[in-house]
Amino acid sequence: MKVDYHIHLEEGPYSFSFLEKSLQAIERFEPNKELRHSKDWLYESIEKINRRLAEGELSKWWLDLYLQEALNKGIKEVGIVDHLYRFKETEAYFRRFMDVSSSETGVKQAEWLEKVMVRNLDEFVCFIHSQKEAWKAKGVQLKLGIEADYFVGGEAELKSLLAGYDFDYVIGSVHFHQGWGFDNPQLQEKFCEHDLIQLYEGHFETVKMAAKSGLFDFIAHLDNMKVFKHRPNEGSLLGMYTGVAKALVENNVGTEINPGLYYRYPVKEMCPSPQFFDVLVKEGVCFTMSSDSHFPNDLGIYSDQIKTMLMEKGITEIATFEKRKRVMKPL
Known part of the structure; x- marks a missing residue:
């Protein structure tokens, strides 16, 4: 069985690249029949983009494109998440732990946060729940998740932010080091300071x-952390890999095979790296499958390769989630 538990419906900032990728995604499912780069082609393209912007990502039309791709690729369970920083209710949490000072880094990050924090959490949760039955009728289980940035010292505040929402699962992620968003392309030069x-x-x-x-x-x-190819010799990281693996097992927390960095970032390597993957398997960490897609055409990307990777290591079960309970199912 193939699943994908790490899928986003949208991500800012909102550049022309966002428009281009959105149009490419739409045209995968609704091809533009006009001669490419003709005026009629452009008019039709503008109509599609206008619909996408007018309806937003929380629309049945947009979500149904993800369903079509799941059916095309044989993905049986689909988990939709959004970054916690997308939601206005979490502004105080992120401003507390991110560098949003008057420094060059702080100014850039404050501007970034303003551009991406555009949604209300209730809207997202209610919309995904409202679509579950329609997906089930098509043979695909739709799950509701959230990707929440973890900050040391912010545990109580994060727990409070997540309380009261009927998530099927919560993903923890680390995108910041001492307030610096290390995967922000505008701030990658800071690697040289460390x-x-x-x-x-x-x-x-x-x-x-x-x-x-x-x-x-x-x-x-x-x-x-390897996103922009800044990584020491992996031999020096093996002890750290083992420490992470043991912490996951001891606390009954899983991880994912995530190809996002492979197809979207300079490092062009999945998470975890092959050596890290070996350590995680040896220590008995449980895995789920993901795409880290931000557009419907990337749902389930590399899922066949990921399934093969797992099976070649003797892994026969995959982690799925329902109402915050992990359920292991045959791979």
Whole structure:
């Protein structure tokens, strides 16, 4: 069985690249019949983009494109999430732990947060729940998740933010190091200010604390610190990998095989790396499958390869989630 438990419906900032990728996604399912780059083609393209912007990502039309792709690729369970920082209710949480000072980094991050924090959490939760039965009728289980940034010291506040919502699962993720969003392309030069060994030690200590927090069902993209190809020799990281794996097992927290960095970022490597994957398997960590897609045409991307990777390691079950309970199902 193939599943995909890490799928986004939208992500800012809202550039022309966002428009281009949105149009490409729509045209996969609703091809433009006009001669490409003719005026009629452009008019039809504008109509489609206008519909996408007018209806937003929380529309049945947009979500149904994800359903079509799940059916095309044989994905039996689909988990829709959004980044916690997309929701206005979480502004105080992120401003507390992100660098939003008057420094160059702080100014850029404050501007970024303003651009991406555009939604209300209730709207998202209610919409996904409202579509579950329609998906079930088509033979696909739709699950509701959230991807929540973990900050050391923010456990109580995060728990409060998540309380009262009927999530099927909560993903923990680490995108920040001491307030710096290290996967932000505008801030990647800051890697040069750090000793990489110390940087990775700090990152993986945060990942372990996330696993121990009791807040998460699985931790996303464990080694996403490598996003812009800044990584020391992996031999120096093996002990850290083992420490993370043991923390996951001891706290009954899983992880994912996530191809997002492979097809969207300079490092062009899945999370976890092959060596990290070997360590996680050896220690008995449980896995789910994901795409980290932000557009419907990327749902389930590389799912066949991921399934093969798992089976070649002797893994016969995959983690799925229902009402915050992990259910292992045959791969």
